[in-house]
Amino acid sequence: MFLLLKHAVPQLAVASRVRKQNAFCAYGIFHSAVKYVSTQEPPEAAGKGVPCKQFTTIGKILNTTAHKRVGFGEKISIVGLDDIGTAIVYTLLAKEITQNICMIDMNEEILEGEHLDLQSSAMFLKNPKIISSKDPADTRDSKICVITTGTYKGRDEDDMDYIARNAGIVRAIVAPLAKYSPNAIFLVASEPVDILSYVTWKLLGIPKNRIIGTGTLMDTARFRFLLGEKFGVLPECCHAYIIGQHGPHYSVPVWSSANIGGVLLKDMNPLIGTDKDPECWFELYEDAVKAEGLVRQLKGCASWSLALGVANVCKSILTNANKVLPVSTYVKGEHAIKDEVFLSLPCVVGSNGITDVIRQNLNDNEAVVLRRGAENTADLQAAANKIIA
Numbered sequence: 001m002f003l004l005l006k007h008a009v010p011q012l013a014v015a016s017r018v019r020k021q022n023a024f025c026a027y028g029i030f031h032s033a034v035k036y037v038s039t040q041e042p043p044e045a046a047g048k049g050v051p052c053k054q055f056t057t058i059g060k061i062l063n064t065t066a067h068k069r070v071g072f073g074e075k076i077s078i079v080g081l082d083d084i085g086t087a088i089v090y091t092l093l094a095k096e097i098t099q100n101i102c103m104i105d106m107n108e109e110i111l112e113g114e115h116l117d118l119q120s121s122a123m124f125l126k127n128p129k130i131i132s133s134k135d136p137a138d139t140r141d142s143k144i145c146v147i148t149t150g151t152y153k154g155r156d157e158d159d160m161d162y163i164a165r166n167a168g169i170v171r172a173i174v175a176p177l178a179k180y181s182p183n184a185i186f187l188v189a190s191e192p193v194d195i196l197s198y199v200t201w202k203l204l205g206i207p208k209n210r211i212i213g214t215g216t217l218m219d220t221a222r223f224r225f226l227l228g229e230k231f232g233v234l235p236e237c238c239h240a241y242i243i244g245q246h247g248p249h250y251s252v253p254v255w256s257s258a259n260i261g262g263v264l265l266k267d268m269n270p271l272i273g274t275d276k277d278p279e280c281w282f283e284l285y286e287d288a289v290k291a292e293g294l295v296r297q298l299k300g301c302a303s304w305s306l307a308l309g310v311a312n313v314c315k316s317i318l319t320n321a322n323k324v325l326p327v328s329t330y331v332k333g334e335h336a337i338k339d340e341v342f343l344s345l346p347c348v349v350g351s352n353g354i355t356d357v358i359r360q361n362l363n364d365n366e367a368v369v370l371r372r373g374a375e376n377t378a379d380l381q382a383a384a385n386k387i388i389a
């Protein structure tokens with residue numbers, strides 16, 4: 001079932017949009033007379049009580065008075081529908097994590113285009129229910145709201161200006177989302193992800209277990225990929241984490257507990273991860289955290305990998321799988337962190353969001369870098385605090 005249009009009616013005043021409108025009419029979905037295409041409602045009679053011929057035909061074939069009940073599963077709303085948001089929607093549908101999606105953006109053309117594209121794939125999916133809208137009211141009763149709105153940092157832009165701008169965007173969207181889905185879990189993917197997770201928590205005042213930032217999930221995924229390549233085993237069998245602040249500056253590769261099949265790498269190579277290691281394993285970490293910037297330089301943004309990561313978190317929530325994932329959470333008090341910040345630690349993710357934080361046995365150096373990242377995040381957060389005060 002595809003629903004659209006209440007809030008995305010094309011602007012007929014613009015010539016090119018008129019052409020687009022006509023093209024869409026062939027599908028009968030963007031025509032103003034057709035508000036909904038629904039598998040749940042029986043066809044209405046057309047005109048003044050005279051049944052439409054088409055519906056008469058349907059009535060000869062089907063018992064149209066019987067309502068067809070379709071189970072769509074729990075609803076996931078994705079806010080921000082450019083490269084990242086679109087990749088997330090596609091991944092959620094293709095991996096059959098939910099059949100109940102709401103796509104929100106302020107750009108009507110993106111909404112229409114993506115909706116039409118996805119509608120064309122209904123035959124290959126499981127007849128999903130997809131709503132496209134500018135109106136946050138359409139996210140009502142979401143189990144998860146994924147935030148991917150944002151802007152990228154300008155080449156010479158000051159950190160504080162960039163943070164303030166993206167905090168302002170989050171401020172504009174999260175309160176209406178929480179109004180319509182008061183029990184939702186908020187999954188923040190927008191950058192800077194740790195600070196925007198904090199901003200979401202501060203603005204909404206909801207329990208911290210219901211705010212999850214993608215944090216170092218992708219740093220860890222890339223780290224495990226590179227380890228897997230070295231050892232010739234699946235990345236998921238490389239038990240290694242990058243924690244702390246997302247990105248290349250204050251994230252922490254936890255070499256002290258990295259293991260393959262229960263064998264600690266540091267037991268085989270006590271210098272592993274240090275700059276004194278003759279095997280230079282620290283380069284794996286450096287490559288992992290630099291990869292996102294490289295992808296961005298080459299193709300705009302790391303959309304597919306992040307989408308799979310987000311889908312993985314969503315699946316753990318919807319199935320109450322209690323997966324342990326390195327995601328951004330409230331960390332004050334963990335590892336002697338004094339600042340009120342969100343950073344990544346291995347977290348247990350289930351139907352209530354983050355239900356536990358794993359207390360890793362970090363070595364002194366790892367704990368120091370983690371705390372330094374917390375201080376740096378708190379300093380940068382000052383720009384966001386001004387916006388949300």
Ligand SMILES: NC(=O)c1ccc[n+]([C@@H]2O[C@H](COP(=O)([O-])OP(=O)(O)OC[C@H]3O[C@@H](n4cnc5c(N)ncnc54)[C@H](O)[C@@H]3O)[C@@H](O)[C@H]2O)c1
Pocket residue numbers: 079080081082083084085104105106107110148149150151152169172173189190191192193214215218292301302306
């Ligand atoms: N967490 C990670 O690992 C990671 C990786 C890559 C990118 N990102 C971040 O993900 C975010 C999205 O990336 P993208 O390439 O899709 O970004 P983008 O800036 O191209 O797209 C953002 C979308 O949000 C929409 N939008 C902006 N303000 C809105 C509002 N108030 N209401 C509704 N829609 C609004 C825009 O119309 C646009 O479609 C960025 O913040 C980016 O930095 C995160």
